[in-house]
Amino acid sequence: MPSIIVLDDLSPEGLALLDAAEGVSYEVRTGLKGDALKSALNEFDGAICRSGVKLTPDVLEGNTRLRAVVRAGVGTDNIDKTAATRAGIVVMNTPAGNTISTAEHAIALMFALSRNIPAANQSLVEGRWDRKKFMGAQLAGKTLGIVGLGRIGLAVASRARAMEMDLIGYDPFMSADMAKSLGIELVEKVEDMLPRVDYLTVHTPLTDETRGLISDAALEKIKPGCRLINCARGGIFDEAALKKGLESGKLGGVALDVYPDEPCTDSPLFGMPNVVCTPHLGASTEEAQTQVAVEAVELLTAYLKTGA
């Protein structure tokens, strides 16, 4: 009977599906690393993870048993795909289950930045009634730049359109006609949108092209007062450049859900004025976690039973 190891926390609905699955057994073993992880992986035919566990070449090399790993979520950047392929391990993900939750988080961060919600809350609970200090900005009528028009980028676009924002987008795989039909003006490069956007949100993977997409050079071209949001992957914004941009007043604000190294408890931006940060919560809703867990269990059990 094929057996499955669950390497990160999985929603109760995913575990219930594993309990009910016929012809497979499973164990939950979270928090593993190093030799303990390597030897555990050799005891199972399939694995389910989120982003907590790191499946590095060291732990995958020499594995003779594991046939598949499913990431309950989008990004598979915590799994070394080259090492997995070398060991004959198939890597799968569940890309659609957390789209809406993550898009909603990006919009929530945009509102939080615009209306100073975290700072105003903090000031009030500390005993101050400071209405002047927290003058905000309205989103309607503002221009939002969206880099990456895939599942989450487009979900953000439709929500921002409902909020009466004007949309400019960049994605090398989107046609101008398709973008136009979605109410988005497509530009040929990110630089073209920088002088025009009041808000910029990124929804791409972290790649050689997107690493440091917002850097010192980009900040020279960006519209003064622009607010930036990253709910995609740490490293797409250069944090040192953001810090300078905030200190000089060129940037109106920065909201981050993701960091170059996670877990992250000491970003240079933490505690700065006009900065709102969350600890990688984009997909942390009951709905998203249920959906990705159920999809991950269905994918893995089907693969282990049928090879497809």
Ligand code: NAD
């Ligand atoms: P997706 O694959 O549907 O969309 C990504 C888009 O980025 C694609 O349309 C692609 O063409 C585009 N793209 C690739 N390279 C680009 C470049 N250089 N410039 C502009 N566009 C480029 O993925 P998705 O599901 O929308 O996820 C987007 C990102 O959000 C991923 O990095 C994913 O890991 C991350 N994510 C984060 C959370 C969270 O909790 N914060 C949750 C889910 C997903």
Ligand code: MLT
């Ligand atoms: C993802 O890529 O799916 C997200 O970053 C969400 C997560 O890791 O929970």
